Amino acid sequence: MTPSSPASPIHDFATWEPLLRILRAANAASLAAPGGYVAGYVAQRGWTLPVRAEPGSGGTAGFAEMQAGMRAARPVQDALGDAGIDRLLCVAEVAPGGRTRLHLLDPGPAVEEGTGPYPGPLVLVEGAVAEPWRRLPEPAPGAGPAPSVDLALLERTLRERLPGAVGASGAEIAAAEARLGVTLPDELKVLYGVTRARWEDHDDEGRGEEHEGHESASEALGCELFPLDELYVADARSRPCGWEFAAATAVITPPDAAVQGLVGSPGWIAFGDNGYGDVLAIDLTPGPRGHVGQVIVLDHEQYIGAELVAGSLTDMQTKGLAGSFRSRPWDQPPAMARLNGSALNNLRAAADPALEVVQICVRDDEPLSLTPLAGLPRLRTLAASPGTLVDPLEISCLTGLEYLELGARDWRALLDAGAVPRSLSAATIRGGDRHPLHIAALANELLALWDRPLITVTLLEGDLGPGEQEAG
Structure with a gap:
């Protein structure tokens, strides 16, 4: 990844500078921490970035800050429209003296909309849709x-x-x-x-x-x-x-x-x-x-x-x-199983020949083994929160998966073992508290396995000068 020349306003540091100044003022403490950054996205019709002052920073959070953020985001949104780009994920690192590195992530055509600065579901097979969208009467x-x-x-x-x-x-x-x-x-x-x-x-x-x-x-x-x-x-x-x-x-x-x-x-x-x-x-x-x-x-x-x-x-x-x-018969057992602390306490109770979707939410008890699900003929979706699986490599016993949602650590284990299921049509990486650039790199490894368009990362660099506290 190398710094970009401003071929268009969206890749010109000056376009982003007003917004970056507001982000620095609102997030001074987190930016000053080792490895500190702020992240979010800007789209033609919306944006989500932390423009309100951090608690305890002495700033006054409220409507005025949001209004200032909207004014600063407008030139960026206009530039997105001119460039024909729907949305960009962005990660900003601002050094104490004002030196700034802004990473712009263009998800591209193979990535659906996600949450905050993280890529959404990766469409590994072009044009693929989930099984209910293929079902005929x-x-x-x-x-x-x-x-x-x-x-x-x-x-x-x-x-x-x-x-x-x-x-x-x-x-x-x-x-x-x-x-x-x-x-x-x-x-x-x-x-x-x-x-x-x-x-x-x-x-x-x-x-x-x-x-x-x-x-x-x-x-x-x-x-x-x-x-x-x-x-x-x-x-x-x-x-x-x-x-x-x-x-x-x-x-x-x-x-x-x-x-x-x-x-x-x-x-x-x-x-x-x-x-x-x-x-x-x-x-x-x-x-x-x-x-x-x-x-x-x-x-x-x-x-x-x-x-x-x-x-x-x-x-x-x-x-x-x-x-x-x-x-809502489509949201009930035996086709659906959502496991958490207040529902089923093990996968063996959920296993059924009609089971199609398994969602394992954050749990306080021991991680689960996937072996009770082995051989189920209709199982096509597994979404497991980070830390809920005993061994992610047990996913290999689920031979009909078309969608898989895991945390970064579990995806890393599958990639390193060459065990990513080739039956998948789509996949999601749960970002959690991981750095957005780390998640984007992991997503590109998955996209590359299916020869799909990658997430592109563009680096803009500039100098915002000293902040108010430094200038004082």
Whole structure:
């Protein structure tokens, strides 16, 4: 790593100097300690750096300091935008006399967003996604439409509520089907045959008094209806999620479920939302106890699963949306095991042929052996806090791992032994209190094993001059 010449403002020490001065003033004690540094990240749309005065330093922490930090970070954010860089991790070392070394870490395309100055999950296989995002719906050969489906009643109800609405033509509906690659169910064709839900169609100017006082379209329909040309298939790609969280979920559909516990489905046709950000969809791939064409809601705060809210569009328009029961079968044993002091006290109790995800949190008792998990056919995720494993090399007995999250010491043991599982698609290094440059170097060793783009480190050097205490 060598000092960089300022090829662009983002690599010019002067761009960072106002922010560095604030960081020095707020972190004088930690910077003066042997090996002292401050670290964080700056992104085009946010940043996290310790700009508030350290406790006991005599400074006044508060809103003014944050405002000053925001002003100082703005030139850096502008330079990131000009350079086409989303975010940079940064580590600053400031000597007592003002000599400064600023390390800029560009995570690159193979590293997802992490916490603070540390790299996030490393995507070892380009384009890889966690198993729940690859899961397709199970067939439900016995499922059919709900008995409540009544196309004539649905159309009559809609026309009464939406007099004068502009409906889609047969050609427009056919174009939507061709774009989606799905044949729209009859109820949805009736809905859009009554109203195509375009904004320009709701302009009442010049239509006369007969339209005054009518409910708005959203009030009449009980939802914010998407225009016909904005219908989309709510498959797994429509709910993207980073590896750290995606790998820690499991797809489970109980035998009595009306809706399959999927991330998304090629048979979920999103047609509106409930006004709170939750997406409404027609479900053409129902669960064991569901109906083809039922109405489901996808919670915008969840990455997985959906809930039944109406047996059909006819039900939705004549009876309204039912309250959604927020169950979470994808977050329960036997597919999931989270071990900590208040939960299971050993892995043997958690071992089950259906086990997919194991998370070992910080524990006060003895480290655990992984041997009880050997040979489990579905185990794909292991996340173990530093110091919780007896021997990280026992990971070799877990032959189907696609995601592994460990502390730096355990990763070092695997790398030195040549025992990093080659089945992995993604990996995370828990930084803890380790130096961010150390974690970045370790991450690059892992990325290199899969010939993936590395984290680049650029060194900027400059002189801030004496600080206030030194000048005084």
